[in-house]
Amino acid sequence: LLSKLSDGDEAYELSVANKLFIRDGLDLLESFLQLINTTYEGQLQQVNFAESEETAKKINDWVMEKTKSKIRNLVNSKMLTEATKMIIVSAIYFKGSWKKPFPERRTEKKPFYLSENEQTEVNV
Numbered sequence: 001l002l003s004k005l006s007d008g009d010e011a012y013e014l015s016v017a018n019k020l021f022i023r024d025g026l027d028l029l030e031s032f033l034q035l036i037n038t039t040y041e042g043q044l045q046q047v048n049f050a051e052s053e054e055t056a057k058k059i060n061d062w063v064m065e066k067t068k069s070k071i072r073n074l075v076n077s078k079m080l081t082e083a084t085k086m087i088i089v090s091a092i093y094f095k096g097s098w099k100k101p102f103p104e105r106r107t108e109k110k111p112f113y114l115s116e117n118e119q120t121e122v123n124v
Contacts, residue, residue, distance in 0.1 A: 012096030017066040018042035021059055021087040023049055049084040052077035059089060066091035 018040045022028065024047065036042040047055045056077045063074045070093065080087075112122040 012094065014096075015066060015091075015093040016041075017091045019062060019089050019091075020044045021047050021055070021089065023047070023085050026085055049080045050082045052080040055080055059087060063089060063091050067093045068095075 018036070020036060020042060022044060026046075033044065036044065045058070047058060049055055056075050056079070059075050060073055063071050071091065074089065075087070107123045109121045110124045111119045113119045
């Protein structure tokens, strides 16, 4: 279903991507790896979570690529420790036009919260 939705259509663009970042040397069952690959079309990358800055950059670079730079900082190095075994990331990018656009005269600026401490103004 995901691949059919992502095949593209002139009316919209949809990209769904899944990736597991796993600790170097962590053994996973072959059946689990097959499930991730066949069901979710997921990828797997081994990383060293002790190198938290480098690993956070790898994860964020992947997310940024898959979301066409709409999401730039999903994780930070403080979230990652030597005890981290796996991070599962799903990235979805959607761009489309409304079938019935909103009347511009009824659109106004409202706050959109990027995080608990950060907001921006968007049209709603």
